[in-house]
Amino acid sequence: MKTEKENKEILTLENVSYRYSDADKNDYVLRNINYSFELGKIYAIKGKSGSGKTTLLSLISGLETKYEGNIEYNGKSLKKMDLDLYRNTYIGIVFQSYNLLPHLTASENIILSMEISKVKVKDKKKKALELMKKVGLSECFEHRRVLKLSGGEQQRIAIARSMSYHPLVLLADEPTGNLDKETEDEILNIFKELAHKENKCVIIVTHSKNVCDNADVVYELKKNKIEKHELSEK
Ligand SMILES: Nc1ncnc2c1ncn2[C@@H]1O[C@H](COP(=O)(O)OP(=O)(O)OP(=O)(O)O)[C@@H](O)[C@H]1O
Ligand SMILES: [Mg+2]
Numbered sequence: 001m002k003t004e005k006e007n008k009e010i011l012t013l014e015n016v017s018y019r020y021s022d023a024d025k026n027d028y029v030l031r032n033i034n035y036s037f038e039l040g041k042i043y044a045i046k047g048k049s050g051s052g053k054t055t056l057l058s059l060i061s062g063l064e065t066k067y068e069g070n071i072e073y074n075g076k077s078l079k080k081m082d083l084d085l086y087r088n089t090y091i092g093i094v095f096q097s098y099n100l101l102p103h104l105t106a107s108e109n110i111i112l113s114m115e116i117s118k119v120k121v122k123d124k125k126k127k128a129l130e131l132m133k134k135v136g137l138s139e140c141f142e143h144r145r146v147l148k149l150s151g152g153e154q155q156r157i158a159i160a161r162s163m164s165y166h167p168l169v170l171l172a173d174e175p176t177g178n179l180d181k182e183t184e185d186e187i188l189n190i191f192k193e194l195a196h197k198e199n200k201c202v203i204i205v206t207h208s209k210n211v212c213d214n215a216d217v218v219y220e221l222k223k224n225k226i227e228k229h230e231l232s233e234k
Helices: 053-060 083-090 106-116 124-134 151-163 181-197 209-214
Strands: 009-018 030-038 042-046 068-073 091-094 169-173 201-205 217-222 225-230
Touching: 009 053, 009 201, 030 053, 030 201, 042 053, 042 181, 042 209, 053 169, 053 201, 083 091, 091 151, 106 124, 106 151, 124 151, 151 169, 151 181, 169 181, 181 201, 181 209
Parallel strands: 042 201, 042 217, 091 169, 169 201
Antiparallel strands: 009 030, 009 068, 217 225
């Protein structure tokens, strides 16, 4: 049985439509999307290339603001929020390209995002090492520059960084796109722990059937519409 806390809606999209500024008047990438995301669940968003998945994530993360409809985080409209604070503190974002700073070390990348965030962390270095351990990277990676990490290792650092200030929502764009099945499973286990043990809301854009099979809810962006496939209740 679920507790009220576990079911809490954290993000809601109400009649959200969006078209890029240079598109034709009726050329909407996203049209009338209504949905809510709850804490404690993993959501997979799939859809053909060009169906608007990354666009949807950029709206949810407050990077695109000229949409129609309403997006609320914890009951508050993004239109009324300080979006820098929202991005640096309330949500974690894992970009497909990782967006790590290549000349900094693995741990410096994590510490930097704690510094940018408003969340207070006593010993940032210790916290960075704990996070690295959590995503399966030993201390020997601490001083390694990002330039010298493999794709899968960079992916783990990007996830560790996005969690460093304890956001309730984690958004990830194709986080396992370039990984083998075994590494993908390891990354999925990190997401499962975050959603099912730490009660976070994890939203993953993906083409991977394995990721969809492991999600609690799968959405498909199709013909400018979001379709929901609730796979299982855990
Ligand atoms: N900055 C932009 N200006 C105009 N059109 C854009 C812009 N970015 C994306 N688009 C268009 O919007 C549509 C949706 O793009 P989006 O990147 O959201 O797709 P996607 O589902 O993430 O695709 P993929 O699986 O290939 O990553 C595409 O037709 C794309 O060409
Ligand atoms: Mg995309």
